[in-house]
Amino acid sequence: MEHADLIVIGAGQSGLATAALAPPHGFARILVLESAEEPGGAWPRYYDSLTLFSPARYSCLPGMRFPGDPDRYPRRDEVVDYLRAYARRLPASIRTSTSVASVTRQDEVWRVRSGDGREFTAAAVVAATGDFGSPFLPKTPGRAEFGGRVLHAADYRSPHVFAGQRVVVVGGGNSAIQIAAELGPVADTTLATRRPVGWTPQRPLGRDLHWWLKHTQLDTAPIRRLLAKVPVSVIDDGNYRAALDRHGVDRRDMFSxxxxxxxxxxxxxxxxxxxxxxxxxxxxxxGYLTGSGALDDAGAPVHRGGLSTTAKGLGFVGMEFQRSFSSKTLRGVGRDAAWLLRRLSAARR
Structure with missing residues (x-):
């Protein structure tokens, strides 16, 4: 059995940011457990052409700038390279190929068991696995009898295998638009949504949207509940919308x-x-927290701002609208991690 001051579950953007910020808060021995073979979280598994809608200057983790032109919009592989370089600099031990099977609290200590039976203990645990490992497919009637192919964006890589097909993309967010736009040139493509697509200018008045969010503080904690209720809107500089029109990608109300x-x-x-x-x-x-008392009946964390309200010494980083509009983003996870670590550290005293 191995002991640490802090165990971070997940070596994606949230887990890496948490590990980087932990030492000043009194966590000397930091252990990061990652199920994949390398750090990077879900990023290596996203579709090939994925492009961030935030510029590089607003897409970095604490203590390390994103390389290159700060005003460009990085692609998936650039983010993967950045995260792996970031991981190499961390004051933490990262154990890859280590899935977590269970996390339980016993005698004021957290006990973490891996899928292969290894055990680790710590006074504090941060669950930073996010939700990208659990794609959501709506329960649409008739799916079992459909003879075609049904997949989630998590399993989509590139448009070439769909050449000549009739394809329907379900969803009205950034990923749906990016995928539909690149399918348009090779497949007869339709976007199916429950409401018209909303469009948000990427550079209003000549400044990137994230500049406005930062300088107006619109993505800070006090209004996170309001922002969470805002309908999904696609951030676009006009190129994606033009691509949909150019390639005849139409929008229809969701099929029944x-x-x-x-x-x-x-x-x-x-x-x-x-x-x-x-x-x-x-x-x-x-799922690894089942039985720990940290989840509600639906399996969602019971927390306030990421700090568990039912399990001492447990926190979460990387959840949507955890504390702000940007909580689930490269830009926001560091801020949330710092907030959480301060509270986990204070609870140890």
Whole structure:
């Protein structure tokens, strides 16, 4: 059994930021457990062309700038390289290929058991696995009888395998728009949403949206509940919207059900479809905390700002709207991690 002052579960952006900021808060021995073979979280598994909607200057973790032009919008592989370089600088021991099976509290100590039976203990634990490991597929009637292919954006990589197909992309967020825009040139593509797509200018009045969020403090904690209720809107400089129009990608109201060979649209029209890609988000995935008292009946963390209110010495980083509009982003996880570590440190005294 190995002991640490702090165990961080997950070596994605949230876990890495937490490990980087932990030493000044009195956590000398830091252990990061990551199920994948390398640090980077879910980033290496995203689709090939993924491009951030935040510029590099607003896409970095504490203590390390994103290399290159700070005003460019980095792509997936750049983010992966950045996170792996960041991990190499950390004052922490990172154990890759180490999935966590259970986390329980016993005798004022957290006991973490890995999938292969190893055990670790610590006074404090931060769950930083986020929700990207748990893709959400809505329960649409008829899916079991559909003879085509149904996949989530988590399993989408590039448009080439869909060439010549009839494809429906479900969702109205940034990922859905990016995927539909790149499918348009090679496949007959439709975007299916429950409401019209909302568009937010990427550079209002010549400044990137994230500059405005920072300098107006619109993404700070006091208004996070308000922001959480704002309808999904796509951040775009005009290129994606133009690409949809240029390649004939239309939007339709969400289909009501699958059929054996396609979908039944809301207006009653049946249409053959080859593939349906769901860009429908993710759900919390904290199964390893089952039985710890830290989750509610639906499996969601019981917390305030990321600090567990039911389990001493436990916290979370990287959840959507955890403390602010940017909590789930590269820019926001460091701020949330610092806030949480201060409270976990104070609880040890």
């Amino acid at each position: 059900r699958f059929t054996a060979d396609g979908v039944l649209w809301a207006d009653g029209t049946e249409e053959p479809v080859d593939t349906v890609v769901h860009a429908t988000g993710y759900r919390p995935a904290f």
